[in-house]
Every structure is written in structure tokens, then in C-alpha cells.
Amino acid sequence: MKLLIFGPANSGKTSLLKTAMENSSFLAVENLPPTRGIVRETYLFRGLLEISAWDAGGQQKYQDRYYGSQEENVFSSVDLPVYMVDAITVDDTVRPAFDRFVSKVLEKNPGLTMIYVFINKIDLPDAKEEKVHELLTKDLPSDVHKKLSFTPVSVKQGSAQQRLVSICDQLIEKRIENMGKLNKLRGIIEEFKGAANGADFMLFNKRDGLMITSTLGKFSTQSLQFITFQISALESNVHEIYARTMELRNSKVTPLSLNTIVMESSTNFVLAKEVEEKATLMVVTRDKKLESMQKVVEVVSDTNPIYEKLINVLEFANL
Ligand SMILES: Nc1nc2c(ncn2[C@@H]2O[C@H](COP(=O)(O)OP(=O)(O)OP(=O)(O)O)[C@@H](O)[C@H]2O)c(=O)[nH]1
Ligand SMILES: [Mg+2]
Incomplete structure (x- = not known):
């Protein structure tokens, strides 16, 4: 099962994977360096579901590669797309980057039923999750909107991990071989x-x-x-x-x-x-x-x- 986690730099993607899938504490991952390009890691979630996690470093310098030479590799055969933004940044780069991701993922995976959008860092006092939600959904065509699931979360407080775990649990239940085991x-x-x-x-x-x-x-x-x-x-x-x-x-x-x-x-x-x-x-x-x-x-x-x-x-x- 391929999980692709994407989104702007510094939004908390690697922190989420490390704390949810490797049982690290938030404190232990607080000083992670920015992810350089794509980092792939395989997990056996709950001992049942094999997950190949693709963590895409969000810095601008990698974007052209993702949508260029690496496009086929990065965006094909995605089972679980997660887009993570933070609830702090509201500027005019946020929406175009999101639209670009959503349309590429849906283009390469027409059978996908859901893209999960995590609006992270709601623990911060200046978090504006509602504004960010509004920014991401304004004038979205309804056929796209219904394939998006937005959740305000915090990796620091643990709600992002809970959400990811519950999404993965639903996937376990859908797969007969996992249920058999x-x-x-x-x-x-x-x-x-x-x-x-x-x-x-x-x-x-x-x-x-x-x-x-x-x-x-x-x-x-x-x-x-x-x-x-x-x-x-x-x-x-x-x-x-x-x-x-x-x-x-x-x-x-x-x-x-x-x-x-x-x-x-x-x-x-x-x-x-x-x-x-x-x-x-x-x-x-x-x-x-x-x-x-x-x-x-x-x-x-x-x-x-x-x-x-x-x-x-x-x-x-x-x-
Ligand atoms: N306050 C707060 N900080 C967070 C939260 N999640 C992550 N961070 C911090 O945000 C910073 C960036 O986290 P990363 O996980 O490295 O972000 P990233 O999305 O992987 O960044 P790139 O690899 O550059 O794309 C780190 O300092 C984290 O500790 C959160 O829920 N709340
Ligand atoms: Mg990272």
C-alpha cells in the first residue's frame, strides 16, 4: 500500500510519520532537518498492513522534479494520499501548490476515492485553521471537493497521529488478507x-x-x-x-x-x-x-x- 505525504516545507509531514509509524515521541523529532527530496520507508502498520510511505520534502527546490522527471514514480499507484499544510501560513502560495497536487494525484489515480488533508499545528496560539480551510476550498468544483477530507490536527498534541491511524485501520478492514491474518x-x-x-x-x-x-x-x-x-x-x-x-x-x-x-x-x-x-x-x-x-x-x-x-x-x- 502506497502512502504519499505531500505539502509545503515545515508543515510537519516527517514528524507525523515518525511519531505515528515509529512510535517516536514528539520531543525526539522536534529538531528534524528538512526532508531532501523523496524519502521512502516501509512499515508494517499494527503488524498487519504493509505501508510504503513516500515522504516528499516540501522545499520549493524539489517541486520541479516531483512534477517533472519524477512525476510517474511519485504520483502513480497511490493508495493513500495525504496533503499536510500548517494552520499558520495563509499566503498566495498555499492554494496553487494544493491545486497542483490534487489535480496531479487525481489524474494519475482516477480510481481514488479520497485525499486526506491535514491542517496541522492547531496547538499554536496563532493557528488559523478555518482561514486555511476556506483558502483551500474556495470555488473548488464539487466533484473535486467531495474527494477531499479536511481535518484540523496537531502532531504535537497527538490528534494527527490518531487520524492517520484511524484512516489506516479503515484500510485494514477493506483488505481480506489483513483481516485473515x-x-x-x-x-x-x-x-x-x-x-x-x-x-x-x-x-x-x-x-x-x-x-x-x-x-x-x-x-x-x-x-x-x-x-x-x-x-x-x-x-x-x-x-x-x-x-x-x-x-x-x-x-x-x-x-x-x-x-x-x-x-x-x-x-x-x-x-x-x-x-x-x-x-x-x-x-x-x-x-x-x-x-x-x-x-x-x-x-x-x-x-x-x-x-x-x-x-x-x-x-x-x-x-
Ligand atoms: N507546534 C507544532 N509544531 C509542529 C507540529 N508538527 C510539526 N511541528 C514542527 O514543525 C517543524 C517541521 O516539521 P517537519 O516534520 O520536519 O516538517 P516537514 O513537513 O517534514 O518539512 P519538509 O521535510 O521540509 O517538507 C518541526 O520543528 C516540528 O517540530 C505541531 O503539530 N505543532
Ligand atoms: Mg520532512
């Missing part, structure tokens, strides 16, 4: 639950941190913040002691990896485990009986047949 994963975590005293399981995609599925159905949460579990000081400390222990036992030292963490409240155990490089499982037990915890550890161990099935399904869409 999702149903398989749902089946697998239900099996986990059945074999683990009714503990609830949540499966998260690692790169974007978004939930793929859970035994509680689909519910919205914050994306899972850790990319890999990092407790580096403790990790090397533990490794040293482990290595010494094995030495004293005259046994072999094999690499340690921190891929599971267990937490407890007064009523539950909570476990999080990385699943290969692709996903993270989170489990909340029903009670605090040791037996319940033991069952969970059993079902998520590498040799458990249900766990092996999970890995196979996740690998199915290897990028």
Missing part, C-alpha cells in the same frame, strides 16, 4: 487465554507500538512505549553475576537477553514479553495464584505449540 492472531491469543487460567493477552506491534489484537476485543490504549526492554545498568550487572555463577559451576555461559519482564500488583501478575523482533505480548493474570503465573510462563515459552503458531503467523508478513 488478524483473525488468526485473535484465535491464537484466545487459545493462550484458555490455556492460562483466563489471563488476558494483548499483542502489540513493536515498531509502531500499536495494539494488534487482545482478548478484551479492540480497545484504545497508548502505544506501548518500549522499543526494546532497556535496563542497561541492571542488565550488565546481572550478566556479570550470572557469568560468575556459571564459572563456579564449571558450566557454559550463554548470552542473556532481557526479553521478559514481570510485574505484580496486590491482585495480579503482569508480564510483558518480546516476541522475536516483531511484537510484544502483554499478559494480565486473573488472580495472584502462582499457578496462574506458571501457566502463563508455560504458554509463552518458545517451545509451546501455540506460541510457535503465533511466531509463524507474525513471520508470514516478513518485510
Whole structure:
């Protein structure tokens, strides 16, 4: 699936992609350099939908290339066109650049039903999203207007990411192969639950941190913040002691990896485990009986047949 994100320089396109698709915090991307030409990146959104994102640096010096020698490459086979402007700039360059994009995208992709327009940075005190909306829609022919979906957003506050995620979720639902994979994963975590005293399981995609599925159905949460579990000081400390222990036992030292963490409240155990490089499982037990915890550890161990099935399904869409 090809996502093309286009729009004037400095409007927030790269910030949106990095925060929505790579689980970066806004703070971490605040000082991005301007994008030079087209930058392409492949994501597996929610672990389900393969997205090839084309981020077009908005500086004027690249525009002639986009609409010239690179035109076919840039504008053909677009499934998800996103145009991003900021809510601050209201001048006479805004509308012509927008019109040029819209007409080229529709010309090259006559079957497209929607172009998504994000009016960004509405968190700023001098944001004029209504003015910008008016500027972009004034005297638009109605057949073009009905193919445009405008949303005032803020990457800083998170509403732009929410909007992009919900658009991508609609695309997942339209594609049978994605739904097939999702149903398989749902089946697998239900099996986990059945074999683990009714503990609830949540499966998260690692790169974007978004939930793929859970035994509680689909519910919205914050994306899972850790990319890999990092407790580096403790990790090397533990490794040293482990290595010494094995030495004293005259046994072999094999690499340690921190891929599971267990937490407890007064009523539950909570476990999080990385699943290969692709996903993270989170489990909340029903009670605090040791037996319940033991069952969970059993079902998520590498040799458990249900766990092996999970890995196979996740690998199915290897990028
Ligand atoms: N206040 C505010 N600033 C934002 C928001 N989104 C992005 N920015 C800032 O706007 C600046 C430009 O963001 P980029 O993501 O690099 O913009 P871009 O559209 O990729 O720019 P080009 O690559 O040159 O086309 C950065 O300093 C961002 O931190 C937002 O929602 N609110
Ligand atoms: Mg950029």
C-alpha cells in the first residue's frame, strides 16, 4: 500500500510519520532537518498492513522534479494520499501548490476515492485553521471537493497521529488478507487465554507500538512505549553475576537477553514479553495464584505449540 505525504516545507509531514509509524515521541523529532527530496520507508502498520510511505520534502527546490522527471514514480499507484499544510501560513502560495497536487494525484489515480488533508499545528496560539480551510476550498468544483477530507490536527498534541491511524485501520478492514491474518492472531491469543487460567493477552506491534489484537476485543490504549526492554545498568550487572555463577559451576555461559519482564500488583501478575523482533505480548493474570503465573510462563515459552503458531503467523508478513 502506497502512502504519499505531500505539502509545503515545515508543515510537519516527517514528524507525523515518525511519531505515528515509529512510535517516536514528539520531543525526539522536534529538531528534524528538512526532508531532501523523496524519502521512502516501509512499515508494517499494527503488524498487519504493509505501508510504503513516500515522504516528499516540501522545499520549493524539489517541486520541479516531483512534477517533472519524477512525476510517474511519485504520483502513480497511490493508495493513500495525504496533503499536510500548517494552520499558520495563509499566503498566495498555499492554494496553487494544493491545486497542483490534487489535480496531479487525481489524474494519475482516477480510481481514488479520497485525499486526506491535514491542517496541522492547531496547538499554536496563532493557528488559523478555518482561514486555511476556506483558502483551500474556495470555488473548488464539487466533484473535486467531495474527494477531499479536511481535518484540523496537531502532531504535537497527538490528534494527527490518531487520524492517520484511524484512516489506516479503515484500510485494514477493506483488505481480506489483513483481516485473515488478524483473525488468526485473535484465535491464537484466545487459545493462550484458555490455556492460562483466563489471563488476558494483548499483542502489540513493536515498531509502531500499536495494539494488534487482545482478548478484551479492540480497545484504545497508548502505544506501548518500549522499543526494546532497556535496563542497561541492571542488565550488565546481572550478566556479570550470572557469568560468575556459571564459572563456579564449571558450566557454559550463554548470552542473556532481557526479553521478559514481570510485574505484580496486590491482585495480579503482569508480564510483558518480546516476541522475536516483531511484537510484544502483554499478559494480565486473573488472580495472584502462582499457578496462574506458571501457566502463563508455560504458554509463552518458545517451545509451546501455540506460541510457535503465533511466531509463524507474525513471520508470514516478513518485510
Ligand atoms: N507546534 C507544532 N509544531 C509542529 C507540529 N508538527 C510539526 N511541528 C514542527 O514543525 C517543524 C517541521 O516539521 P517537519 O516534520 O520536519 O516538517 P516537514 O513537513 O517534514 O518539512 P519538509 O521535510 O521540509 O517538507 C518541526 O520543528 C516540528 O517540530 C505541531 O503539530 N505543532
Ligand atoms: Mg520532512
